[in-house]
Amino acid sequence: MSSPHATTIGDHVIDLLNRLRAGTVPENLLHLLQEMVNNRGDGAVSLPEKMKRICTNTACIEEAFELVKNNTPAADGARKPLANSMPLCSIARDIGTHLHSTGGFHVDAGMAMPIISKYLVARDNAIIGMSIVFTSTMCINSYGSDHNSDIAAHIISSLLIDEASPKHLNRAKVFDSRFCFVGVYNGPHKQFGNMTVIVYAQTVSANPTSPARAPAPVRTSVHAGKGASSPKPEDLHTITKITENAEKTAYNMELCPLSKEEFGGAELVKKGSYVILRHGGNEQTWRLPFPLTSLSSVTAQCVEVEGADKPMLSLKVGKELTDVPGGKLIEVVSENVVVPTNPSVPPKVRPQIKLKTSTAESIEASLGVCSSDVHVNVKLVRTEVARSNVLFEFQFQEATASGAMKTLKGNQTVRLPFVCSKEDIVVALEDGSLNVRIQAPKPAPFDPSEDEQPINRA
Numbered sequence: 222m223s224s225p226h227a228t229t230i231g232d233h234v235i236d237l238l239n240r241l242r243a244g245t246v247p248e249n250l251l252h253l254l255q256e257m258v259n260n261r262g263d264g265a266v267s268l269p270e271k272m273k274r275i276c277t278n279t280a281c282i283e284e285a286f287e288l289v290k291n292n293t294p295a296a297d298g299a300r301k302p303l304a305n306s307m308p309l310c311s312i313a314r315d316i317g318t319h320l321h322s323t324g325g326f327h328v329d330a331g332m333a334m335p336i337i338s339k340y341l342v343a344r345d346n347a348i349i350g351m352s353i354v355f356t357s358t359m360c361i362n363s364y365g366s367d368h369n370s371d372i373a374a375h376i377i378s379s380l381l382i383d384e385a386s387p388k389h390l391n392r393a394k395v396f397d398s399r400f401c402f403v404g405v406y407n408g409p410h411k412q413f414g415n416m417t418v419i420v421y422a423q424t425v426s427a428n429p430t431s432p433a434r435a436p437a438p439v440r441t442s443v444h445a446g447k448g449a450s451s452p453k454p455e456d457l458h459t460i461t462k463i464t465e466n467a468e469k470t471a472y473n474m475e476l477c478p479l480s481k482e483e484f485g486g487a488e489l490v491k492k493g494s495y496v497i498l499r500h501g502g503n504e505q506t507w508r509l510p511f512p513l514t515s516l517s518s519v520t521a522q523c524v525e526v527e528g529a530d531k532p533m534l535s536l537k538v539g540k541e542l543t544d545v546p547g548g549k550l551i552e553v554v555s556e557n558v559v560v561p562t563n564p565s566v567p568p569k570v571r572p573q574i575k576l577k578t579s580t581a582e583s584i585e586a587s588l589g590v591c592s593s594d595v596h597v598n599v600k601l602v603r604t605e606v607a608r609s610n611v612l613f614e615f616q617f618q619e620a621t622a623s624g625a626m627k628t629l630k631g632n633q634t635v636r637l638p639f640v641c642s643k644e645d646i647v648v649a650l651e652d653g654s655l656n657v658r659i660q661a662p663k664p665a666p667f668d669p670s671e672d673e674q675p676i677n678r679a
Contacts, residue, residue: 231405233373239302244294250374254286285381304462308340309404313418317406324412348423352391355413478531493671511640522679540605548604552643560595589654593618
């Protein structure tokens with residue numbers, strides 16, 4: 222009874238955005254808009270039952286439907302896919318949390334800029350966009366986490382219809398070729414039920430300090446390898462653009478533009494959880510988003526980027542090979558936790574893990590609705606170098622048609638957007654439910670005493 226957990230609503234929102242930007246036609250989005258068009262009449266359009274709201278502008282719906290139906294790649298090929306950015310996810314989360322707590326629905330510069338400056342350095346603030354979509358709780362609850370792609374289609378349809386904006390600014394942001402990064406937060410709103418915050422940016426360099434300060438030029442310094450001083454905050458960056466290669470065997474992590482001549486004379490080393498580039502007496506430092514357990518599968522390369530003046534210095538990171546199907550067991554978090562029977566549920570209701578909240582930094586999951594006691598083992602599994610999963614194995618009793626009881630076993634996996642350890646997972650039996658809280662680990666501080674390891678070149 223294996224039931225892998227679906228990707229989050231935010232993942233599906235980004236997927237639909239990128240499919241639209243690539244010129245493809247998402248079938249579930251097209252079907253939804255077609256249903257809206259078919260339901261129009263007398264100046265008002267009743268959306269499907271799960272949306273529970275009314276669109277008053279039928280022309281906007283028809284425009285959105287035609288836009289999706291006739292979507293084609295941009296003539297200049299300028300619509301780049303949006304890379305998922307953890308700093309932008311953090312901005313979206315903080316804005317969403319603020320709106321939920323206040324019951325507000327409008328974001329002004331006075332509220333947004335301190336949050337943006339908390340996570341981005343000043344040079345990234347020039348081209349940034351934001352859209353907020355409110356969706357009824359009925360829509361979210363009716364579909365459930367197994368149909369997050371349909372919920373995402375509702376969210377994207379609101380962006381494309383964009384009835385509240387005469388100039389359709391939210392629709393324009395979907396196709397804006399200047400944007401290269403995106404962060405999405407989906408969560409509750411105490412007045413409207415559910416809310417999705419989408420933040421777009423042209424460039425992203427994570428800010429290690431708060432509030433942000435303007436970055437200084439890369440400084441010239443003397444380096445002594447082991448024992449060298451720590452980098453200044455303005456020289457420290459987080460790798461935020463990570464893409465998977467076509468063969469799905471490796472990740473490419475972009476660092477910065479660098480000519481092949483500069484690359485030939487540069488030194489690139491790994492120092493703990495950081496990568497350091499030195500050339501011409503200058504130094505730049507990046508914090509790795511996940512641990513590189515072995516440098517044998519890591520190579521540095523200069524990749525040509527269409528339309529760019531210089532190639533992009535990138536790290537190619539081979540995925541970790543695993544020795545068991547489905548991943549390598551790292552740690553057992555808890556064993557044989559007994560979740561008691563819920564007397565209010567009918568017979569033959571089986572256990573199921575459900576997500577409660579999910580962000581780029583933390584995830585909460587819950588198991589509790591079942592018609593018999595459930596014995597649960599929680600395990601931490603690593604499937605590749607960039608991802609950990611939490612595996613739930615459970616055993617329970619179920620009545621057969623004859624009335625006899627049989628023992629069943631099952632498992633379910635929650636995929637994490639980060640690599641974590643046992644210490645980052647808290648399992649607690651609360652109010653008859655097994656609640657699991659998973660926190661992204663805090664970045665390791667820079668340690669000047671770490672040995673430097675040279676990174677191979679392609």
